[in-house]
Amino acid sequence: MRTISRRRMVKLSMLGSMAGAFGFSSSFGKVLAIMSTPSETEGPFYPVNDQRDKDADLTQVDGHTGIAQGQHIIVSGQVTDIAGNPIDKVLLDIWQADANGRYRHPRDPNTAKLDENFQGWAVIRSDSSGLFRFKTVIPGAYPASSNWIRPPHIHFKISKQGYRALTTQMYFPNEALNKTDLLLRNKSAAEQSVMIAKKANQQGNLPIYEYNIVLDLLHK
Template identity: 70%
Template sequence: MKTIARRKVIKLSLLGCVAGALGNSSFAKVLALIPTPSETEGPFYPVKKQKDKDNDLTQIDGYVGNAGGQHIVIGGQVTDVSGNPVENALLDIWQADANGRYRHPRDANPARLDQNFQGWAVIKTDDKGSFRFKTVMPGAYPASGTWVRPPHIHLKIFKPGYIPLTTQMYFPNQELNKKDLLLNQKSVTEQSAMMAKEIGQQGNLIIYEYNIVLDLLRK
């Protein structure tokens, strides 16, 4: 069960391992100062209310067990197109569990739902625009016909004064990326901007970096 002490450990220890893996400057660097490409929200945006939406998706408050699959940490920075950090940006994050199943009543995937996986997080960037969360590597799942979606994470990012962004983050070295109907609609540059970067490992945790660029809302 989650406790105040455990939340402090998550906040401090994950910050330490991510920062250590990134080095002194990686968080401050943005891969490209073009707005992060948008992508469809998809059919599985969460519809059931849930109390626990913190930055550790591998365990649900009140549950004893941990989510199955490969646990990972994703950290990065939200900036504007000029590279300035965007503080207090709201990140709405949802994904399939390690079995490729969403915690959504319309998901017809016959794969077993991991009852210990939170599936949804709502967090904010800090005063440097940085964010981090712990989750599992999402499983691939059938979309339609022979189309199988590669592992990916959905995000909505919102901050007053900026164009709201809905996008999907992908993982490198996934064979299914080459055949994904959504990802392959993007240019090479756009695909690169939507791809997380594996930057290290802390114990059994694989650490990824993913930076987001928001465009200003024009008056």
């Protein structure tokens, strides 16, 4: 797999052989098999105009009385290392299109109407157990070119001292456009499986999507 270095693959293979030789449980093998989250392009719409409101609720903008259009959801997950250990106080920089498929970016060519009540950008940190959670909307699909429609996705930049900085994209399950997306289909099946969020239980009327992130150490 492209996201795991040759040295790490050799190490995991050796540890896996040891686990089999000494009769460790299958859960040990699952821990060893954790894949680091694949990287992906930042895209052209990373926010360029700073804003005061970058909290974990993207469905409301500070000072606005209205709420964001579209299906409101919760995205939650945990940041761990490749051995499954939680990483605390990780910085997560999150941005996405609104429910109309429009970014809060001055150079977005999409003619869809911008939802002024959608925050569009959040900067949060994982807690002491590596857990994070934010409220947002399912982003709309939008044309990246005349023959390419991007599926709903959320952009992440993740950073923590001592770990490799990661830029990636989270996708949604059961989206028909996932199959034709030029970026996602360039990933292996295993990589796609960790980039597509899992539908979890609801919180009231809010669907919850689980998206876990695995970081590599800076020096291996």
